[in-house]
Amino acid sequence: MASLSPRDKLTILADAAKYDASCASSGAKGAREGNPGLGSTEGMGICHSYTPDGRCVSLLKILLTNYCLYDCTSCINRMSSEVRRARFAIEEVVSLTVGFYKRNHIEGLFLSTGIIQSSDYTMEQLIEVARRLREAENFRGYIHLKTIAGASPELMRKRVSTPTD
Numbered sequence: 001m002a003s004l005s006p007r008d009k010l011t012i013l014a015d016a017a018k019y020d021a022s023c024a025s026s027g028a029k030g031a032r033e034g035n036p037g038l039g040s041t042e043g044m045g046i047c048h049s050y051t052p053d054g055r056c057v058s059l060l061k062i063l064l065t066n067y068c069l070y071d072c073t074s075c076i077n078r079m080s081s082e083v084r085r086a087r088f089a090i091e092e093v094v095s096l097t098v099g100f101y102k103r104n105h106i107e108g109l110f111l112s113t114g115i116i117q118s119s120d121y122t123m124e125q126l127i128e129v130a131r132r133l134r135e136a137e138n139f140r141g142y143i144h145l146k147t148i149a150g151a152s153p154e155l156m157r158k159r160v161s162t163p164t165d
């Protein structure tokens with residue numbers, strides 16, 4: 001299979017993420033294609049969430065990968081689904097997040113994923129994205145990580161330092 005550009009991956013993995021139920025705006029119908037209008041919420045890649053102090057923040061909403069070991073019937077990313085597949089490298093997610101953040105397109109990251117290799121391996125990949133954002137990039141924006149079913153409790157409790165720690 002030909003290797004995908006980061007833009008191709010973003011197209012596939014932002015689109016795949018819209019099925020990850022999290023907020024009202026990411027899957028809502030807005031203006032019709034070819035007739036965009038005010039208030040359109042159509043499109044992919046950006047969703048919204050609320051911080052503990054009540055602010056609404058825009059998030060880059062993507063999957064790390066839409067490959068998955070499992071075959072859950074109602075999931076578009078199930079193993080037997082004939083969708084295009086892609087997988088971001090950790091560094092690509094970090095770079096995209098920081099890039100969009102610096103251009104003022106987002107205030108944080110919503111990262112979900114299919115399950116690859118094992119629940120622990122997949123959870124470690126997500127945590128590593130957060131760790132690099134916080135510790136290497138000094139990123140202080142909002143981060144929402146999916147918790148992977150079956151991942152070990154130690155991983156769930158793992159702490160990622162924030163720049164103020």
Ligand code: SF4
Nearest residue numbers: 068070072075078114
């Ligand atoms: S484990 Fe998650 S991503 Fe994989 S098929 Fe089931 S619902 Fe979809």
